[in-house]
Amino acid sequence: MPRHRERTRHLASPENGLVHVLITGGRGFLGARLARRLREAGHRVTLFDTHQAQARADVSGMETVTGDICDFHAVLDAVDAASPDVIVHAAAIVGGVLSMEQPAATVHVNVAGTVHVLEAMRLRGVPRAFMISSEECYGSFGYEPADEAHPLVPATPYGITKVAAEWYTGYYRRRFGVEMVNVRTSWVYGAGMPRLRFETKLILDALTTGVALSETGADHRIDYTHVDDFVDGLLRLIEAPRLDHQAYNISSGRAVRLGDLAELIAANIPGARIEVGNGLLEFAPGFPAPVKGALSIERARREVGYQPRISLEEGMRRYVDDLRRASSVVS
Numbered sequence: 001m002p003r004h005r006e007r008t009r010h011l012a013s014p015e016n017g018l019v020h021v022l023i024t025g026g027r028g029f030l031g032a033r034l035a036r037r038l039r040e041a042g043h044r045v046t047l048f049d050t051h052q053a054q055a056r057a058d059v060s061g062m063e064t065v066t067g068d069i070c071d072f073h074a075v076l077d078a079v080d081a082a083s084p085d086v087i088v089h090a091a092a093i094v095g096g097v098l099s100m101e102q103p104a105a106t107v108h109v110n111v112a113g114t115v116h117v118l119e120a121m122r123l124r125g126v127p128r129a130f131m132i133s134s135e136e137c138y139g140s141f142g143y144e145p146a147d148e149a150h151p152l153v154p155a156t157p158y159g160i161t162k163v164a165a166e167w168y169t170g171y172y173r174r175r176f177g178v179e180m181v182n183v184r185t186s187w188v189y190g191a192g193m194p195r196l197r198f199e200t201k202l203i204l205d206a207l208t209t210g211v212a213l214s215e216t217g218a219d220h221r222i223d224y225t226h227v228d229d230f231v232d233g234l235l236r237l238i239e240a241p242r243l244d245h246q247a248y249n250i251s252s253g254r255a256v257r258l259g260d261l262a263e264l265i266a267a268n269i270p271g272a273r274i275e276v277g278n279g280l281l282e283f284a285p286g287f288p289a290p291v292k293g294a295l296s297i298e299r300a301r302r303e304v305g306y307q308p309r310i311s312l313e314e315g316m317r318r319y320v321d322d323l324r325r326a327s328s329v330v331s
Contacts, residue, residue, distance in 0.1 A: 020044040021238065022084035024069055024117060025091030029192050030132060030230065032059050034088060037231050038238075046082040048075070049091070069113035072120075079120040086238055087129035089117050089180070095195055096136060096283050096290075099158035110161035111168070118172040118180060128179045130237060131169060133162050135186040135223065135251070135295055144255070144293035148184070148247040155290045156283065166247070173246070181243060183234055186251040186295055189315065190227030191322040198258065198281065199224075199316075202265055203323050206272035216279040218259030223294050225251040226315040229308040233297075236304040248300045252308045255294040264313060268320040 021038055025031045026047025035045045036058060046063040065081050067074030069091040079087070092110050093099060099106040114131060121129060136159030138150045154160045172178040193200060198217060205212035233250035237243065256264075259276050266274040281289040300306035310318075 017239065018042050018044070019085040019238070020046070020082065021086045021088055022046045022048060022078065022082045023088045023090055024048045024075075024078075024113075025089075026062075026064070027059060028090060029194055030188065030227065031088070031090040033190075033192070033227050033231050034090070034234060035059050035062060037235055041235065041239075043238075046078075046084065048078040048082075069116060070108055072116045075113075075116040076120045076123065079124050079126065083124075084126060085128075087117060087121065087126055087180075088234070088238070089114060089129055089131040092132065093161075094134075094158065095197070096156035096158050098195070099156055099161070100283060100287075103157040106157045106161050107164075110158070111164045114165040115168055118168060118178055121178050121180070122172065122176045126178075128181070130181045130183050130234065131165060132234075133166060133182045133184045133247075134159065135184055135249075135292065136290070137163050137166065137184060138290075140291040141293045145253065145296035146249075146293065147296035148245065148249055148299055159290075170246070181237065181245075182247040183237065184247060184249050184251075184295070185230050186223040186225050186249075186292075188225045188227050188230050189319055191319070193227070193319075199261060199265065199319075200323070202262060202274055202276075203269070203320055204327065206265065206269045206274055207320075207324055207327050210272050212262075212265075212272065212274045214258075214262075214276045216277045217281040218257065218262070218276040218278050220258045220279075220281045220289065220291075221255040221293050222258065222261075223251045223253070223255045223292065224261075224312055224315070226308070226310040226318075229310050232309070233300055233304075233306040236306050237300070240304050244303060245299060248303075249295040249297050250300055250306065251295040251297060252312065253294055253297040254312065255292065256312055261312075261316070264316050265320065268317050 027049040065078040139153035169180040202212040
């Protein structure tokens with residue numbers, strides 16, 4: 001029989017402070033890295049993902065439930081099987097460009113999938129969950145560092161679906177007392193990153209051909225977050241016995257011009273020619289990417305002691321080395 005529990009606003013710490021965490025999208029880039037860190041910290045982990053998903057980190061030996069986030073009964077079965085203390089909802093279609101190419105699928109996965117998790121929480125009394133959200137919720141920044149009170153004016157299907165999902169978390173909180181905290185991050189990078197994003201393409205082109213060119217983007221500013229820092233911040237939120245807000249930025253808190261990033265990458269690939277043209281990034285011809293900058297991480301720093309540890313210089317050095325090893329294996 002499923003376990004039903006009385007819902008509380010703040011998570012009561014179980015014995016020894018350890019919890020059982022169910023991660024949707026648990027074999028993905030962020031989900032798998034989080035799973036490994038949780039297990040290292042002594043927590044119990046169950047992964048929920050499709051059978052096609054390729055693990056982006058070592059998740060061998062972890063409990064796994066196979067299913068699709070778009071199938072409500074599969075989500076409910078996973079919650080029944082795991083009976084978790086906490087859910088981390090990481091399953092999503094991610095990225096502005098991909099969402100523009102697949103707008104309907106993005107709605108189905110990101111919005112309906114979130115509602116499926118919320119409804120399963122309501123029915124089974126799961127005390128708390130965390131949804132991985134994005135700085136794309138803010139659209140073009142009106143000021144920076146952009147804090148959690150920044151207006152939500154998304155500009156891409158991805159951002160729109162994340163705002164809609166966050167609004168559903170607010171509805172379920174007000175209507176049913178279901179607690180899902182929104183964790184907004186920004187351009188997470190590191191080993192296993194599956195998308196051919198701006199910096200990844202520059203690195204791979206430079207490694208394989210010696211030349212990496214981008215027509216525009218040098219003036220765009222991005223808050224890059226190393227995956228290990230993001231996982232550390234999320235772990236701190238999960239382990240906190242009390243959280244006073246419904247949204248937290250977890251990022252580096254620092255923005256870099258993409259032209260400067262290109263120079264940083266070039267310094268790690270001797271002999272490569274890397275050039276980025278002036279102007280802002282475009283997600284499609286004539287469709288500029290939202291204007292970004294640094295996120296404020298003061299709320300997470302104050303409440304859970306979050307402090308990013310990996311500088312952009314160190315993180316990109318590691319990332320170049322990771323992609324160099326991966327490309328040598330492929331070749």
